[in-house]
Amino acid sequence: xxxxxxxxxxxxxxxxxxxxxxxxxxxxxxxxxxxxxxxxxxxxxxxxxxxxxxxxxxxxxxxxxxxxxxxxxxxxxxxxxxxxxxxxxxxxxxxxxxxxxxxxxxxxxxxxxxxxxxxxxxxxxxxxxxxxxxxxxxxxxxxxxxxxxxxxxxxxxxxxxxxxxxxxxxxxxxxxxxxxxxxxxxxxxxxxxxxxxxxxxxxxxxxxxxxxxxxxxxxxxxxxxxxxxxxxxxxxxxxxxxxxxxxxxxxxxxxxxxxxxxxxxxxxxxxxxxxxxxxxxxxxxxxxxxxxxxxxxxxxxxxxxxxxxxxxxxxxxxxxxxxxxxxxxxxxxxxxxxxxxxxxxxxxxxxxxxxxxxxxxxxxxxxxxxxxxxxxxxxxxxxxxxxxxxxxxxxxxxxxxxxxxxxxxxxxxxxxxxxxxxxxxxxxxxxxxxxxxxxxxxxxxxxxxxxxxxxxxxxxxxxxxxxxxxxxxxxxxxxxxxxxxxxxxxxxxxxxxxxxxxxxxxxxxxxxxxxxxxxxxxxxxxxxxxxxxxx
Amino acid sequence: xxxxxxxxxxxxxxxxxxxxxxxxxxxxxxxxxxxxxxxxxxxxxxxxxxxxxxxxxxxxxxxxxxxxxxxxxxxxxxxxxxxxxxxxxxxxxxxxxxxxxxxxxxxxxxxxxxxxxxxxxxxxxxxxxxxxxxxxxxxxxxxxxxxxxxxxxxxxxxxxxxxxxxxxxxxxxxxxxxxxxxxxxxxxxxxxxxxxxxxxxxxxxxxxxxxxxxxxxxxxxxxxxxxxxxxxxxxxxxxxxxxxxxxxxxxxxxxxxxxxxxxxxxxxxxxxxxxxxxxxxxxxxxxxxxxxxxxxxxxxxxxxxxxxxxxxxxxxxxxxxxxxxxxxxxxxxxxxxxxxxxxxxxxxxxxxxxxxxxxxxxxxxxxxxxxxxxxxxxxxxxxxxxxxxxxxxxxxxxxxxxxxxxxx
Numbered sequence: 001x002x003x004x005x006x007x008x009x010x011x012x013x014x015x016x017x018x019x020x021x022x023x024x025x026x027x028x029x030x031x032x033x034x035x036x037x038x039x040x041x042x043x044x045x046x047x048x049x050x051x052x053x054x055x056x057x058x059x060x061x062x063x064x065x066x067x068x069x070x071x072x073x074x075x076x077x078x079x080x081x082x083x084x085x086x087x088x089x090x091x092x093x094x095x096x097x098x099x100x101x102x103x104x105x106x107x108x109x110x111x112x113x114x115x116x117x118x119x120x121x122x123x124x125x126x127x128x129x130x131x132x133x134x135x136x137x138x139x140x141x142x143x144x145x146x147x148x149x150x151x152x153x154x155x156x157x158x159x160x161x162x163x164x165x166x167x168x169x170x171x172x173x174x175x176x177x178x179x180x181x182x183x184x185x186x187x188x189x190x191x192x193x194x195x196x197x198x199x200x201x202x203x204x205x206x207x208x209x210x211x212x213x214x215x216x217x218x219x220x221x222x223x224x225x226x227x228x229x230x231x232x233x234x235x236x237x238x239x240x241x242x243x244x245x246x247x248x249x250x251x252x253x254x255x256x257x258x259x260x261x262x263x264x265x266x267x268x269x270x271x272x273x274x275x276x277x278x279x280x281x282x283x284x285x286x287x288x289x290x291x292x293x294x295x296x297x298x299x300x301x302x303x304x305x306x307x308x309x310x311x312x313x314x315x316x317x318x319x320x321x322x323x324x325x326x327x328x329x330x331x332x333x334x335x336x337x338x339x340x341x342x343x344x345x346x347x348x349x350x351x352x353x354x355x356x357x358x359x360x361x362x363x364x365x366x367x368x369x370x371x372x373x374x375x376x377x378x379x380x381x382x383x384x385x386x387x388x389x390x391x392x393x394x395x396x397x398x399x400x401x402x403x404x405x406x407x408x409x410x411x412x413x414x415x416x417x418x419x420x421x422x423x424x425x426x427x428x429x430x431x432x433x434x435x436x437x438x439x440x441x442x443x444x445x446x447x448x449x450x451x452x453x454x455x456x457x458x459x460x461x462x463x464x465x466x467x468x469x470x471x472x473x474x475x476x477x478x479x480x481x482x483x484x485x486x487x488x489x490x491x492x493x494x495x496x497x498x499x500x501x502x503x504x505x506x507x508x509x510x511x512x513x514x515x516x517x518x519x520x521x522x523x524x525x526x527x528x529x530x531x532x533x534x535x
Numbered sequence: 536x537x538x539x540x541x542x543x544x545x546x547x548x549x550x551x552x553x554x555x556x557x558x559x560x561x562x563x564x565x566x567x568x569x570x571x572x573x574x575x576x577x578x579x580x581x582x583x584x585x586x587x588x589x590x591x592x593x594x595x596x597x598x599x600x601x602x603x604x605x606x607x608x609x610x611x612x613x614x615x616x617x618x619x620x621x622x623x624x625x626x627x628x629x630x631x632x633x634x635x636x637x638x639x640x641x642x643x644x645x646x647x648x649x650x651x652x653x654x655x656x657x658x659x660x661x662x663x664x665x666x667x668x669x670x671x672x673x674x675x676x677x678x679x680x681x682x683x684x685x686x687x688x689x690x691x692x693x694x695x696x697x698x699x700x701x702x703x704x705x706x707x708x709x710x711x712x713x714x715x716x717x718x719x720x721x722x723x724x725x726x727x728x729x730x731x732x733x734x735x736x737x738x739x740x741x742x743x744x745x746x747x748x749x750x751x752x753x754x755x756x757x758x759x760x761x762x763x764x765x766x767x768x769x770x771x772x773x774x775x776x777x778x779x780x781x782x783x784x785x786x787x788x789x790x791x792x793x794x795x796x797x798x799x800x801x802x803x804x805x806x807x808x809x810x811x812x813x814x815x816x817x818x819x820x821x822x823x824x825x826x827x828x829x830x831x832x833x834x835x836x837x838x839x840x841x842x843x844x845x846x847x848x849x850x851x852x853x854x855x856x857x858x859x860x861x862x863x864x865x866x867x868x869x870x871x872x873x874x875x876x877x878x879x880x881x882x883x884x885x886x887x888x889x890x891x892x893x894x895x896x897x898x899x900x901x902x903x904x905x906x907x908x909x910x911x912x913x914x915x916x917x918x919x920x921x922x923x924x925x926x927x928x929x930x931x932x933x934x935x936x937x938x939x940x941x942x943x
Contacts, residue, residue, distance in 0.1 A: 013721065015814075057633075097589075100662075156574040169793075195664070268935055288783045300822040345561035346714075354633050354634060354741075355637050355739065355741070356633055356838075357739060357741055357744045358637075358640070358739040358744055359570065359737070359739075360736060361735075362670050362733065362734065362735045363693070363697050363701075364589075364696065364697045364700055364733070365701070365736050368700065368873060369876070371874065372871060372872050372873030372876065373868075373872065375868045375871050376864075376868040376872040379864075379867040379871060380863060380868065381866065383860070383863045383867065384863070387856075387859075387863075390536060391536050392536075393536075418599050423804055423807070423876075423879075424803070427804075427807040427808060427810075427879065428807075430811065430865075430868070430883070431814045433817065434815060434818075434857070434860075434861040434864065435818055437861065438853075438861075439858060441853050441856050441857050445850075445853045448537070449849070452540070452541075466704050470825065470829075471826075474770055474821050474825055475817075475818045475821045475825075476817075477766065477770075478763050478767060478817055479814050479817065481762045482763050482813075482817075483759070484762070485754065485761075485762045486753065486755050486756075486810065487868040488758075489751065489754050489758050490755035490802070491748055491751045491752060491755070493803045493806075493807060494752065494806065497807045497810060497811075501814070506807075519906070
């Protein structure tokens with residue numbers, strides 16, 4: 001007679017099993033669909049599936065510098081409009097991320113009588129900046145809260161830009177995240193699953209695509225020294241030296257006329273003069289078009305240079321006034337032209353990137369790892385099943401069922417939680433299986449002890465489970481507690497280990513204690529007074 | 536079937552030789568550790584670049600080494616990987632700053648292309664992505680026009696490459712791929728070649744990330760050990776927690792020592808294996824402790840040594856079976872798990888042996904030592920020091936003892 005209570009318990013087990021199977025393979029109608037659903041439900045990590053994991057650091061000081069450059073340009077215009085006399089306006093040059101917020105602009109040559117006017121101008125139109133007098137000069141520094149906001153904006157803009165670039169390449173499932181949780185975080189993590197050839201993507205991401213149009217003040221020169229000699233060894237504050245493509249150098253204005261940030265649209269096209277060459281067109285935003293028009297209109301027949309990522313890629317005389325659109329040639333083949341267009345469309349990155357970490361696994365190596373891991377896992381599992389059946393006979397069946405259900409729950413939980421299975425995660429699975437075997441062994445050994453002590457079958461099972469329970473709970477809870485700490489403080493890989501282990505252990509508490517027991521009781525329930533137990 | 540029934544081995548009689556062996560093993564490991572100037576960390580922790588390359592034919596290792604050494608500043612290592620079926624090299628450069636590291640990584644790739652080149656402007660089917668291949672093939676003779684058919688063709692080629700372990704030996708092999716007719720194959724040959732090598736994986740870890748990973752791994756492990764100590768102290772007594780943690784610490788030290796002795800590198804996967812062995816060892820120790828705790832409740836008299844000996848014997852069958860089975864699994868992983876998991880499975884194989892042993896010969900003796908120490912501290916009980924510490928007289932016991940009695 002099977003009791004009502006036992007039936008309910010069996011129903012619970014059945015329901016859990018079905019829910020797990022559904023979580024893993026869904027409701028398939030064909031064998032192919034089973035495979036497909038399985039592949040969709042189980043998310044493999046980059047180390048198993050293949051793909052790229054990139055950690056980059058945003059060189060935020062670049063954004064601070066270019067912001068200061070823009071301010072310098074605006075300020076000149078505003079001061080002229082307000083008739084405030086001015087000599088030089090220069091900024092300092094913070095070299096590291098930590099120094100970024102120390103950006104400062106020095107305004108010199110303002111007559112003391114006009115200091116008040118300048119102060120008023122700064123307060124009214126440049127609210128981000130604080131002004132202090134430094135001797136005869138005035139110094140602008142960024143307010144700390146605004147500096148933090150600037151850093152945050154730079155990060156957001158960088159992440160958006162990278163996202164656009166990656167999406168422009170049609171990469172599904174990729175992700176761009178901030179690496180740490182703090183507001184001043186400058187590191188981002190880009191994950192590109194399934195990407196076989198990260199070289200091109202890295203190239204596209206690596207290309208800051210910092211496009212700048214400069215007024216040429218001298219050059220090309222054969223070397224830096226030559227360039228300096230032409231200026232009698234002293235470079236003016238408003239000038240800088242930039243290298244060209246083939247080793248030559250140019251002296252160009254410190255501040256660009258327009259930059260990639262001013263570009264609204266960009267497309268690749270075949271050159272009209274030479275059908276084998278490709279070029280990239282661009283359209284400027286309204287505000288920039290006006291600036292560009294003013295500049296080109298007043299500098300006809302003077303040279304202008306285009307710099308891409310701090311390298312002069314072309315320098316030519318301005319033929320006529322250019323306003324809102326133009327063409328960049330001298331880039332290369334079709335791919336180079338369309339990559340540049342993509343980069344310009346996505347918006348150039350507000351700051352440079354330094355790669356802190358790259359991990360790329362080809363799909364074949366990932367497949368190798370899965371294959372060898374599976375073979376080893378299967379070999380282990382078969383050995384375990386064999387030994388359990390030989391050693392514990394009938395009870396061994398319980399253990400095997402519990403073990404398989406445990407694995408099923410673990411995989412299903414990973415699917416339901418959308419967790420990712422990685423190589424360290426597999427380590428967690430191995431430990432889970434080990435502890436699952438152990439729980440069964442503990443219980444069975446206890447039952448045997450009770451039988452040896454002369455207890456009846458039912459009492460032996462009852463006592464066996466009861467006594468082993470405390471041990472099992474202690475071993476499991478100890479491990480779960482330590483996993484919580486691993487999850488809180490560990491690296492991504494260690495977290496993967498902790499997550500699978502905790503899920504596996506909770507599943508194991510259910511299978512070893514509840515499921516296995518129900519199976520024992522079910523086996524006994526048919527008999528009036530059970531005398532023997534296959535264990 | 537039953538292997539051990541009612542055994543009465545006097546395990547603790549042998550505690551000194553075993554503790555001596557433990558200390559010796561730890562000392563040898565530490566000595567090797569010290570002599571080699573610390574553990575040998577993989578690039579995960581020390582920073583560096585590492586590229587795993589599979590070749591079609593046995594590559595000229597020395598030539599590659601000299602060629603790369605000329606181009607790359609700093610140390611460069613070119614190591615053949617054995618036992619993977621096809622010849623593979625692990626090419627690595629040492630720690631430098633992030634920017635140089637990335638430049639070096641690119642240099643390795645371009646140098647290899649230079650040495651084994653021969654793509655003549657065609658697409659290299661062993662290193663290209665499906666997307667690029669589709670772009671190259673589109674519009675050529677015999678290539679389907681419909682986009683999903685092109686995708687199917689290209690994916691078929693990719694799967695074929697994966698099945699071949701990342702390297703297609705000859706374009707003619709592709710004739711077996713569904714959708715590749717003689718005409719399609721002609722087009723593929725026109726547009727593509729098969730390179731002589733394929734890059735299986737690339738790892739570049741900047742020193743900043745390396746230091747961060749190392750620090751996080753160490754802290755996470757130490758915190759989790761502390762958490763276990765506290766939990767066990769709460770569930771048993773503090774000396775049990777301490778003994779268990781000393782035992783797993785001992786296991787970790789010996790395993791790390793063996794890593795140093797056998798010149799294995801510590802990587803992130805190895806850290807996962809160390810955490811796994813901590814889990815195993817802790818599990819094992821708790822099972823024995825649990826039995827000790829249980830026996831303390833029921834025993835009327837008898838020495839602590841006897842009690843622990845009996846507890847170990849009672850759980851011996853379980854210990855051997857569980858450890859044996861998990862050891863088998865780990866061994867299977869070590870033997871068949873392939874090169875990627877080598878360090879990982881080695882740590883497990885060693886760890887399971889040491890972990891099982893330490894529960895019996897490290898953790899349990901500590902309890903005896905503590906018991907003796909507590910007894911010797913009590914002048915009243917001095918005469919009875921050799922005599923069994925009995926639990927039925929909690930008043931005479933150390934306060935910690937009383938707790939057990941009260942709770943159970």
